Structure formats: structure tokens, C-alpha cells
Amino acid sequence: MALDDPSTLVSTEWLAAHMRDPDLRIIDASWYMPAENRDPKAEYDKAHIPGARFFDIDEISDARSALPHMAPSAEKFMSRMRAMGVGDGHQVVVYDAEGVFSAPRVWWLFRLMGQGSVAVLDGGMKKWIAEGRAIEDLPPVIRDRHMMVRFQNQMVKDATQVAAAAKLGTPQIVDARSPARFAGSEPEPREGLRAGRIPGSRNVFFKNLLNDDGTMKEPAALKAAFETAGVDLDKPVITSCGSGITACILSLALERIGKSDHAVYDGSWTEWGSVSSMPIETGDV
Template identity: 50%
Template sequence: MASNDVFVSTDWLAERLNAPDIVVVDGSWYLPAQARDPAADYAERRIPGAVRFDIDAVKDTKSDLPHMMPRPEVFAAAVGAMGIGDGMRIVVYDGLGLFSAPRVRWAFKTFGAKDVVILDGGFPKWQEEGRPIEEGPPRARAARSFTARLDHSAVADADDVARALSSASLQVVDARPAERFRGEAAEPRPGLRSGHMPGSLNLPSSALVANGRLKSPDAIAAAFAEAGVDLDRPIITSCGSGVSAAILSAALETIGKPGRAIYDGSWTEWGASDRPVATGPAKKG
């Protein structure tokens, strides 16, 4: 599937690959357990002309939390140096098909980029179809000017989440695997408690993805309903460190129910704090 507002097809990109107003971005990022090096992968093979966006480099370096959103001027300088400027159409992909690309798209959108889409199926689909691959040292792009204005409403912090949970004004939906949400499996990052935010709901991002692609709109809506989520009420998405939460947000957007915000610090922040933690399944309704 593909949505014109969120996804573009490999056919669409192949026809426009050399267009001067389009920039392709490799936004690959992997969990430690996946044992892959996104920088090395990019250096070896990529979609022709693609630039690399590293969420562990373009971040708030003053925060102890991983890949938190940086200040607007930091983001603007970084992406401008990549050759990404105002008015360009940005196409983001990742090496798993659909994992970290939604986070990169969300970052660009939150800093004011108007036209940012995800490549449906990502690099795996592009390769499977025998489309052009660039190898060797990447080509440098001329620097451009990118105007970054942070949409604060799209980024939730721990206090926002605590207020939402205490007042039930917003739903908080956690994209982590069910075992971690219930507190039955240890967190991959050391020093974090197991469990979830009391009152939050659980929809593992993996339930929305099949073979590196987002499932159908009907399947997405059904998965949210099964998780106890009311699609007509505002939603904050969360996960381990703000990456897979963006998969939920992208899925919501494709069915016309965009989420309110992403909790940037996610469980890495909450689980290391003294805020309340619950275990067991979510209490729906």
C-alpha cells in the first residue's frame, strides 16, 4: 500500500530519481540486537544520490537520552550541509523496509518541512526489484539553506505524558513489544525498570508491519481497536526511545487519524525516572 501524503512507491521514485527538487535520504538505524552498522551499509550500497541522516548524530547532544530532537538551528545546519533545502521533496527510506524512516520523516515534518514521504518497502524492496544501486564513496551535494521551526505541539515530554495519563485527556499508546510493556522481559538498555506507564495502552509496532511494509488501512484500524485505542480521541505515541513510536504515528496518518505527538524520551526516560510504573497487561476502557 502507499499513501500520497505519507508513502511513495518505488515506481514513483524511480521515475523521478534525477529530479533536481527531490532528495533521497537513507534514515537507517538499528537496534543493537540487529547487529547492523547503518553507516557502513550506506557507504557500501544505497539508492543513487541518497544522503545519510543519522538520528544519533543529528540530536540534542546535551541530553543523556538517545537521539532526542535537537535545537532548530542545529537541525537546520545539519540537513542544510547534506544538501537539503527549503521547498525540496524529501523521500526517506531505511534498510529494514519500515523501521526508522518514520522517525526521520517525523523529525523533518516537526521542523517544518512540508513535503516529506517514506519510500514504501524501503531499500529491501528497491533491491528486490533490481533498481539502480550506487556503490563506493557517496557523491557530495551542494549545501542548501533549510529553515527549521520546531512544532512544539508534535513533541511530548514526560510532564505532558503524566498530565495526559492523570486526566485521561489523551491516550498514550506504547509501541514496544508486549513482553516489555507487561514487564515480563528486561529492557535492552541497562538501568531501566520493566513495565509501562500506568494507564497507557500497548500496540507493538510490529503488529502494523508485514514484510517491511505497512499493513492495509483496515488492518491498521483493527489493530488499534484491538489494543483498546479510540481513534477519535487524541493520541501520544511512545516506545523505547522514540523510533518505533513514529511507525504508529505514520500508520495513524495513513488512516486519517493523525496522532497528537510523540513522546521523545519514551521509556528510556520514564523507565529511568521515579515516575510510576505498572506491570501486566494494559487496562483497556
């Protein structure tokens, strides 16, 4: 697979070459862990890639859920995208300030809503700025655009479905958290959560899928990372993490290696670790 694939991942060079395309829409999906005390919207207002719209991951979510940034309803997603001037026929490129961190979450949301022409910017804002490319602080010019949503139920799993998978051993559950959190030897960053993992799950730390400059590794290296972790790529996969953000990095990587039968456990460890009746495992695998 070529690096530049407008349905998964594109380079800064690709974006620079397509900046003036009339149907290109750029989205800043920067997001940080609460403990970092950073305001992604304020940072966007100060500097963003020209023409970029800001996607608030915490706001464009299911407000009825007590869990953080759960996937919004199709109706809410459509209305928010229309307000952002993003709709049918647009090629969307999503980036974040870290490189490849929160942008895959928004890539996955677009895919969940049946939108296929969406890619993550490889290396994100960090690489864009390092290369001396243009940034601005101007708000984008918004023109209404209708979006038709076709919700893809198979791309998202709930706790009941994940519990069944853990019991039956299929689909495979792959956890993007750090090895120490996966083993339960390091406390969770969110208060009130047990330490450990979903029984039978595999661990592919999301950082192992990235290069030092924040770009995503080549497909062969991505494939090797999953196989080394004991993931059978011939079987379907459910990705998980702390709260459904970095699980989407795993989903993007799976898509990059040509695997389409994967879904995200949206509640992830924030849900599983808070429910005392859910079984957990600890210790090294």
C-alpha cells in the same frame, strides 16, 4: 488514501519514476539497536539508493541530553540539512535498510521542523534491492540549500506532559513496544531500566502495522489495529516506545489514516523506566 502520498508514504515504483526529479532528495536513515553491533554509515558507504544522503539519527540529535537521539534544536537540524543539501522546496523520501523501521523517525523529525513534503519509502532498501533496482556506493553531489524551520511544539511531549496524560487519561498514550515488554514480563534491552509500562497506556506493537515484506499495511488494517488495542481515534494520541524510534511508526500510521492530533514522547521508556519516581504498571491488560 492512495498508497503513494508524498507527505506520508511512497512505493518503490513511485520513487523509481521520480528518481530524476531535480527537487527530489533521498535520505538513508538506517539505524539499529546497539546490541546488533551494526554500523549503518558503513553499510550506507557500501551500498545505497542512488543519490541518497546518510542521516545519522544519533548525531543529528540533542547532544545536551543524556537520553539517546532526542530531537535536535531547530538550528542544529537546519545546519545539518544544509550540509546535506536538503532544503526548502525539496521533496524528501526517507528509507531504511529494514523496511519501515527507523525511517519514520526522520520523517517525524522533518514534520516536527515544519517540513511537509517528506515521505517514507514503503518497504525500504530491502524491497528496493529485492526488486533488482539500482544501488551505488558513490557519495552524493551536495549543493547548498537553505531550509526555513518552523518548529511544531505540539508534535513532541516530555515526561511531565506524559505524566499528566497518564493521570488524566487524555491524550491517550500508545506504546509501540512488544506485548512482553509492555506487560513487563520481558527485560528491557537497555540496562538499568525497569520493566513495565506507563499507567493507562495502550499497546500497538509496531510490527502489527507491517506486512511480512516490511511494507506498511493498508489504512483500513492500520485503523483496525488501533481500535483493537482500545485506542479511541476521536481523541488525541501520544506515541511512545523504547527510545523514540518505533513510536514514529505509530505516528506515521496515524497520519496514514487521516489522524493529525498525535505527538511523540521523545524520551519514551528509556526516560520513564529509568526514573524511580515515575509510576509503572505490569501484567496483562
